[in-house]
Amino acid sequence: MLLSNVETVPGRTIVEFYGVVSGSTVRAKHLGRDIAAGLKNLVGGELKGYTELLSESRQEAVARMVREAEALGANAVVNVRFSTSSISQGAAELFAYGTAVRVE
């Protein structure tokens, strides 16, 4: 599956459009990571546990979007966008969406 956030896949031509596909995941923070991050919060800087957690979750959202595109018979998703929203304290939704297309 080819992904891009421009209107085409560079170096390929779009032959068919399948419409919008999306994938999302809602994640809460792991308690152990929260404690470690709480300590890290005193000295500042990167909260590595959270960086990993969010990037894993985003990959999951992308994987779901890709599965939806595959089900439609697409071989690429163009103009992919991400959005993050905080739902309740400690939980966040990661959302990925784009246009499923067939390229050659």
Add this chain to the structure above:
Amino acid sequence: MDSEALPLLFGLGATVALLVLGFVAGSIAERRHYASIRQRERDLLRLPALTFEAPSTWTVRRGALVAGSVVVSLDYFKRFLAGLKSLIGGRLRSYETLLDRARREAVLRMKEDARRRGFDAVANVRLETSSIASARRNGKGVTGLEVLAFGTAVAVDQLGGRSGPTEPG
């Protein structure tokens, strides 16, 4: 008298200790981080990031989505200072440098992702910032800011002389 003053003194002592710890550790971490950012930015100068699509003069062979992200937080001292400053308003310098570091770090990680996968430039870069605070009732708890940088990495044929990416300036 003494038995009442003792817990108060202890609480004050702990706060001061946290402030000192935050100040010392935070300043050292910030200086190191900036040094690392500047070094890596120089290394990746030949892999430009554009906020628009690849120019038509480039011969693009292939492309793929690349991303980089980072979650950062303020140290105890700066958060205390920002809390005081927000009473009177104005510029919160400690947040400005934090966001600056986070954005540059995210862009660098995105570029490193592109270089690792053999690309020459990143087109259509987008930056997103979101707050992932988890405040507890007492107003403490973890506060963090996530910055995500993503774009379409492209592999460009450099054969056409001016068609390849060049250093800015």
